[in-house]
Amino acid sequence: MKKLWYKLKQRISVSYGDDSLNRFLLLTSLVFMILNLFLGFYPLWAMAVLLYVWYFFRFFSKNYASRRRELAAYNGIKWKIKQKWGLLRRKFSERKTHKYFKCRRCSATLRVPKGKGSITVTCPKCGEKANKKT
Numbered sequence: 001m002k003k004l005w006y007k008l009k010q011r012i013s014v015s016y017g018d019d020s021l022n023r024f025l026l027l028t029s030l031v032f033m034i035l036n037l038f039l040g041f042y043p044l045w046a047m048a049v050l051l052y053v054w055y056f057f058r059f060f061s062k063n064y065a066s067r068r069r070e071l072a073a074y075n076g077i078k079w080k081i082k083q084k085w086g087l088l089r090r091k092f093s094e095r096k097t098h099k100y101f102k103c104r105r106c107s108a109t110l111r112v113p114k115g116k117g118s119i120t121v122t123c124p125k126c127g128e129k130a131n132k133k134t
């Protein structure tokens with residue numbers, strides 16, 4: 001038994017271990033498990049098990065490079081969602097005073113004050129002009 005414990009300890013010491021993606025996987029898996037307890041929705045349980053297996057796979061993995069790439073991709077997605085959510089919140093809080101447009105050419109987000117009638121909006125990024133009603 002002691003030998004097995006020693007082996008496991010050694011195996012963990014060379015494993016990739018935890019990162020923020022792994023914590024996310026574990027937490028989501030737990031949430032799905034709990035939701036399944038209340039809803040009795042089988043696919044949720046299957047998803048939870050899959051996420052749990054993925055968590056263990058990543059935790060005990062020795063392929064650090066691939067795990068770091070996954071982490072970078074996860075952080076990229078998280079950052080994009082954060083940006084989008086921030087913009088949505090800002091649009092909502094300024095819905096009475098400002099209007100938001102997307103630039104036709106570079107799809108940058110443009111913000112103009114409301115109630116100025118028909119104006120020409122110039123994109124500060126690419127210089128594209130567009131007539132907009134405010």
Ligand SMILES: [Zn+2]
Nearest residue numbers: 103106123126
């Ligand atoms: Zn533009």
